[in-house]
Amino acid sequence: MSTVLVVEDSRSQRECISHQLSCSGLNIMQASDGVEALAQIEKKYPDLILLDIVMPRLDGYGVCSLIKAHPETRNIPVVFLTGKGQRLDLFARSMDSAEAYVSKPWLPRELLATIKKVLLHANIKFDRASADAWTEYGILNLSTIELYQSRADAWTNYSGQIIKLYDSSLAAFEQALAIEPSHSTANKYRHKVQTIRTILMKKLEQTRPCKICYYYHGKDGINCALHPGCRPQEVCRDWKFN
Known part of the structure; x- marks a missing residue:
């Protein structure tokens, strides 16, 4: 069973796509933006990445560039999800690095057919890089x-x-x-x-982060007001807990 990483910042669209692909026999991973997508790829290499373009923190073009430049992930196929108003000609170089793209609003049959076609012709190999x-x-x-x-x-x-x-x-x-x-x-x-x-x-x-930071860090996009640039795994001296 092939694994597809669905990267989409809209939760409703991400869940909808994931459900459609899952019902079609694909194993699904999810990411809400580009940074989370790269973290997911570090944990497990998917067989294909379905990648939205406009996202917070790191957009689809930046993610695709890093994926295709990394010697161990460069052969993983990428399919872009593009909005109607997006000028593809302005990003021709980034688009060329992807294997295909599907326009929004997508048609489920077209989306699935594109993914299966790309997977069929994928040549994922992890050879020794220079x-x-x-x-x-x-x-x-x-x-x-x-x-x-x-x-x-x-x-x-x-x-x-x-x-x-x-x-x-x-x-x-x-x-x-x-x-x-x-x-x-x-x-x-x-x-x-x-x-x-x-x-x-x-x-x-x-600025050392604290357990308050640990609680809020990344939760619903909220960072601790005292230490907004915190690293949540540490405990600072500003707070004492039993």
């Missing part, structure tokens, strides 16, 4: 960080995602160096990321 491929993926993660940091609320709302992207880029450069220890570009970027990440972690340590 040092250059891992380096390119690491650099793409850094480009995604720049998009986050350009926002006014970057560190209040996206600190967790920024740190995770730095971790992903660092891991990619280390993979490249494991394959080719003398790879100059990977070595240069690894050193750069290590330095920046150390500075950022010191910055985040200045």
